[in-house]
Amino acid sequence: MSLTRKIKLDRSRLAAPQVLETLRHAILSLELAPGAVLVRSELAQQFGVSQTPVREALLRLEEEGLVDVFPQHATLVSRIDVAAAREAHFLRRSIELEILHQLAAEAPPGLLAQLEAQIALQASLAAAQRYGDFVDADRRFHQLMYDAAAVPGLWVLVERSSGHVDRLRRLHLPTAGKTEAILADHRAIVAALGQGDAARAQQAARDHLSGTLSAVDAICAQYPDYIAVDR
Numbered sequence: 001m002s003l004t005r006k007i008k009l010d011r012s013r014l015a016a017p018q019v020l021e022t023l024r025h026a027i028l029s030l031e032l033a034p035g036a037v038l039v040r041s042e043l044a045q046q047f048g049v050s051q052t053p054v055r056e057a058l059l060r061l062e063e064e065g066l067v068d069v070f071p072q073h074a075t076l077v078s079r080i081d082v083a084a085a086r087e088a089h090f091l092r093r094s095i096e097l098e099i100l101h102q103l104a105a106e107a108p109p110g111l112l113a114q115l116e117a118q119i120a121l122q123a124s125l126a127a128a129q130r131y132g133d134f135v136d137a138d139r140r141f142h143q144l145m146y147d148a149a150a151v152p153g154l155w156v157l158v159e160r161s162s163g164h165v166d167r168l169r170r171l172h173l174p175t176a177g178k179t180e181a182i183l184a185d186h187r188a189i190v191a192a193l194g195q196g197d198a199a200r201a202q203q204a205a206r207d208h209l210s211g212t213l214s215a216v217d218a219i220c221a222q223y224p225d226y227i228a229v230d231r
Contacts, residue, residue, distance in 0.1 A: 007047055016053035019043075020060050027066050027077055028166050029132050034079040034226040038067065066163045078163075079228040082216060085165035092158050092165075093209050096142070097202045099149045100189070104198035111148045115141060115190045119183060126179035134179060135170060141186055169212045171219050171226070181211060 009018050023043075026032040038058065044051045058075055061067040065084060069075045103111070118141040125134040139159075146155035172178055185208035192201035212219070220227045 009047060009049070014053075015047070015049045016056040019047055019049065019053050020057040022047075023057055023061060024064075024066065024163075027061070028163060028170065029135070030167065030170055032077050034077050034167070036077040038075045038077065040075065064160050064163050080167050080226055081164045081228045082168075082220065085168050085216075086213065088158075088162045088165045089209060089213055091161060093206065095151075095154050095158060096145070096205050096209070099145050099151065100193070100201040100205055101198045102149050103145060104193055104196050104201050107193055108148045111144065112190055112194050114144050115186070115193075118144065119186050119190065122179075122186070123183055126183065129174075131170070131173050131179075135166075135173065138182065165212065167226075168216065168219055171223055172212045172215055175215070178211070182208070185211075 007022060009015055023032070023038075032038070040051050040054050040058065043054045047054065058067055058069060062069050065081065066078055067075055068078050118137060122134055122137045122141070125131075125137055143152075143155050146152055146158075185204055188204035189201050189208065192198075192204055
């Protein structure tokens with residue numbers, strides 16, 4: 001299976017990281033659906049590169065649990081592993097609760113304005129039903145807090161471990177009321193930070209991050225072909 005959009009690499013940058021970024025985004029956005037077959041030679045042709053950077057990118061994606069590589073047979077986009085999604089959720093929740101505790105005590109100047117601007121952007125994207133861009137804006141909202149807490153490396157760690165839960169969230173996003181709930185949660189987090197109320201900010205984050213997993217059975221029932229069998 002190939003990507004559905006035209007790809008043009010930046011020739012001033014190394015090819016492998018760009019191939020990795022593009023394929024990861026395509027998998028997380030479900031442009032490349034769980035179970036899709038990835039043919040190295042076809043991808044190399046589409047990217048306009050040799051098979052080496054494609055192979056490197058696929059190995060990295062295998063490490064992140066986003067593809068399954070069967071030597072001498074096939075490479076498939078992995079199906080969603082609910083247990084792995086729960087572990088990633090546990091990791092992210094643990095980190096973000098500590099970040100919010102820190103930021104409630106002392107938020108860097110300008111952070112609240114940045115977060116509010118991101119919420120405004122998300123609201124406009126939700127109204128236009130631009131779900132892919134909404135997800136990117138959602139990620140940026142949370143990344144701003146990691147940066148403000150001076151732990152950007154932890155954001156990288158969370159991103160690399162969250163492929164399964166991120167895809168569950170992408171499936172859940174079009175559900176009626178989901179984007180509104182996300183926006184309400186984000187506003188509650190920002191309001192609590194503005195008041196220096198760590199406990200309330202943490203509770204808002206708990207509610208926010210648990211939304212998709214609380215609906216996991218319904219998501220799995222609606223998209224059974226996307227879910228790993230032994231969950």
